Amino acid sequence: MSMNKWPEWSGLISSNLGYPRIGGSREWKKALERFWNGSIDESELHVEMKRLRLEHLRKQQDKGIGLIPVGDFSYYDHMLDTSVMFGLVPERFNYQPAGPVPLSVYFAIARGQKGATASEMTKWLNTNYHYIVPELANAAPVFTENKPLQAYLEAKQELGIEGKPVIIGPYSFVALSKGYDRKELAAIVRSLLPLYTRVLSELAAEGVQWVQVDEPVLTTSFPAEDLDIIQEAYETLNQAVPGLNMMLQTYFGSLEHYKRLSTLPVQGLGLDFVHDHGENLQHVLQHGLPTGKTLGAGVIDGRNIWRSDLKAVTALLSQLAEQTSAAQLIVQPSCSLLHVPVSLKAEQTLDTELVHALAFADEKLKELAALTAALGKRNPSALAQLEQSAEAVARFNSSSARVQTAADMAALLDREPQSRSVPFAQRRVIQQEKLNLPPLPTTTIGSFPQTAEIRKARLQYRKGEWSAEQYRTFIQQQIKEWIDIQEEIGIDVLVHGEFERTDMVEFFGEKLKGFAFTQNGWVQSYGSRCVKPPIIYGDVSFAQPMTVEETAFAQSLTSRPVKGMLTGPVTILNWSFERNDIPRSQVALQLALALRAEVEALEQAGIGMIQVDEPAIREGLPLKKEQQQAYLDWAVQAFRVTTATVKPATQIHTHMCYAEFQHMIQSISDMDADVISIETSRSHGELIVSFEDQVYDKGIGLGVYDIHSPRIPDVSEMLNMIQRALRVLPSDLFWVNPDCGLKTRTKEESIAALRQMVEAAQAARDALAVSN
Structure with missing residues (x-):
């Protein structure tokens, strides 16, 4: 004008x-x-x-x-x-x-x-x-x-x-x-x-x-x-x-x-x-x-x-x-x-x-x-x-980094599988024969404490004060220490601890094409917790394996299964500053195809459990009800595209936290993950009520304690949460886990809480054995 x-x-x-x-x-x-x-x-x-x-x-x-x-x-x-x-x-x-x-x-x-x-x-x-x-x-x-x-x-x-x-x-x-x-x-x-x-x-x-x-x-x-x-x-x-x-x-x-x-x-x-x-x-x-x-x-x-x-x-x-x-x-x-x-x-x-x-x-x-x-x-x-x-x-x-059109994406998806080859009921039998897990298996969500020593080591590596070999050796020492701790506590499914990762989104963005990173682009997430979202500025694509080395090393240290840990496409999208020149759904599908390559690399390296975290899938839900199903449709599609090509014996996990899930349980089921873990501790188990009216027929873990608080709940409190859930959820599909990763907690807090959690799970198993 x-x-x-x-x-x-x-x-x-x-x-x-x-x-x-x-x-x-x-x-x-x-x-x-x-x-x-x-x-x-x-x-x-x-x-x-x-x-x-x-x-x-x-x-x-x-x-x-x-x-x-x-x-x-x-x-x-x-x-x-x-x-x-x-x-x-x-x-x-x-x-x-x-x-x-x-x-x-x-x-x-x-x-x-x-x-x-x-x-x-x-x-x-x-x-x-x-x-x-x-x-x-x-x-x-x-x-x-x-x-x-x-x-x-x-x-x-x-x-x-x-x-x-x-x-x-x-x-x-x-x-x-x-x-x-x-x-x-x-x-x-x-x-x-x-x-x-x-x-x-x-x-x-x-x-x-x-x-x-x-x-x-x-x-x-x-x-x-x-x-x-x-x-x-x-x-x-x-x-x-x-x-x-x-x-x-x-x-x-x-x-x-x-x-x-x-x-x-x-x-x-x-x-x-x-x-x-x-x-x-x-x-x-x-x-x-x-x-x-x-x-x-x-x-x-x-x-x-x-x-x-x-x-x-x-x-x-x-x-x-x-x-x-x-x-x-x-x-x-x-x-x-x-x-x-x-x-x-x-x-x-x-x-x-x-x-x-x-x-x-x-x-x-x-x-x-x-x-x-x-x-x-x-x-x-x-x-x-x-x-x-x-x-x-x-x-x-008009940058050269932004060339893929919606038509290009549609043509690509037409050539690619978008769902698992075998339904969950059959996969479940195959996976249990392979894994032989006990009732109410215990696991954690992924991360372990990021201590001052770990942050210092990462900084020294980034500044060039440490060689790549020095840093790799240090990270492997951290992984071994926590594999030993998890085995000693008695956790059934282990994780490598994510010590090499600054942030669950930034880490992957740094290794994918189409991302940029700020030095000081911090925003508040909760309390004093700040995050530094990456910037998705261009077309996203896979460059090289991102998590295989650390996960395979962890698996080599134990006979128990170790989960590979990835952040899902919709969470990466929702926790980034995304480009605004194309639809968000197209960016999510670009991310899904890039992450699929990483899922396949983990499976090829012998990792039989892979967790594709989607803690932020709910927060992207449009505020208007009439717009919500369209979002859920492409969000579910992005997750399924990410995990579509793995073998039936490979168990896919996902994780969600801090949101109201009652009205999207069907969409969560449609994601077709073998196991989902969901936060419930701060909401005092209110999500459990949803399962009284809705059937969920896949593996599920409702978090039994809040990791965002330094408070360590006692065994009876966690046992009560487990038993309340088992009133409405089948015991042969139920997992026991914390609400979220333990990155922000101390080593002492984490070990104490996990001991209590394993004890609560064992008490629940004993009660199940008696009742059966």
Whole structure:
């Protein structure tokens, strides 16, 4: 669109929805872990956290962002912050809120403590961020402190910033919680409204102009019957604080029930125009925006790291302005920038052409600033940035690394097998004759502790201080030590421990074609746990064997079976920053064919069990029910393509964790893995209920203890989990395993917990023998 056809943009302002907590060098993570290990005390932790908060705010201020979020910073998780602000501390922590909840209780809810399991942790909608699930059973909400107000006052007093407090809206907070029956949802929302009213009233009294009220559940297929309580909630809040501007903020998809929700008594409506499949735009074009309401236009991708074509964004904004006015538009990211790395400044090794196509959080702030300067002020340098961005995007999309078309992929798949040659019932007999495993076989999910010694050795090797032979010898020593430990404990199916792997996705990406890797592209996954997702920038293909050497070495040390360990295609896709120029399904199938070559190499090396992990398959599920089956179809297809060519005697395992699986058990069965292990410990075995109504006819292990907590459950606790599962699952198909890999645990914790697990499995076997 040419300048003379643009609307009048003089009133255009920018806004941000949230900024990464972790710091440019992960200072946030390091401070938390120093506090947890006793290296610093609570006062020192508070000092460091304040320094980081102010640094992040100052950076946004310097970039010229008009509305800067405050209260998005957290010591662990924003949902947990809301829980403790409203005194929702689970009974097992033996704490009755009276004023601010102590940090010790706050972290205990997240991480567990002696005698009390941590609260459940699950994915934040369809992202790889994990939140702490509020527990509302027997809840008696009580106001403890106004965290958003504290954040607002700090920003104003320290930096002169008139911040935009961020809170989780009442409907999404309850909908994403647990411990209540659905018919109680409206009553629970009503019980929280006085507390929300107090928070907002105190903000209004301090002169706050805008509050961002996050309601991401409104982009899911939530029940239409909930519209009445949503309406009631916002009418109540608006009546209590009529002078306060509330931005009802949604993200990750298009708004359900647009006509009704757009008329809620709020002053602004924030919509995602990046991941909405064009639906939010159609809503606005078809139904308009109520008079006087501000539109928060999420036009910069807050979830992926690709640079925006700002000319295309300008055209989109022009369409929106025709339905309202530039003065009613706020330009913002599609969601919080929590989901992308902090800055490109540290990236010195990436290809120059690729760097020019990327934008991390700080660069996305620059894009917002460029849009407002170009459109609102006709700034020449900002106008030039619009042109430059369009050219950079077009240039990279035509790169020689991106040549495979959808037709090429379809033709390739027509020539390739896409399913196992023998059905599970027959494979099961063949495999049991070969493996001769005991009832309720025990195993682990794959990784063992990544100690400081292991991380140091890896760094020395990468820096060239160690030769390849030195590093190989060291890794083999680690493998041998843990093969011996597993045999001594009495585990039935062993693993090599993955000591050579930095990360379960990065490791494979480094060995496949089509990937690039950052030096400092960290994002928060859960708590202080940060991951550095690879970038899928081009067509993916197999280069050479990736895991055969270590797995075959481990198998040579024992007569017990050792599982080969791979990360599956859909998890690699979901845990990477994937290219956005072709459908995700096509990228997944490229990955599947590349990984199939590795599966075949393991089998040829004599490995008779191969685990293709898919812990992230559930998190990629679209938020809209009508879009979910199509995703599951191609996700299942990708898994089956990966494993289709192995012999019937080769046992294929997979693993999934931290998600709600109740509604996709049929798709899990359709993957046709011989054994699946699924996390259940933090959800206290709730998944088991699903098997009371649904039949699962393949091998399955429901995790019997939570590896993300330092707490070690006793034998009786694990035995109870096993016995509860055996009420609805056949004992001859049941496996005993932890929830997930043990990478983040200490050696002592791992050995102690695994001993308890094996003892619990033996007790369950003994009970089965008696009953039979």
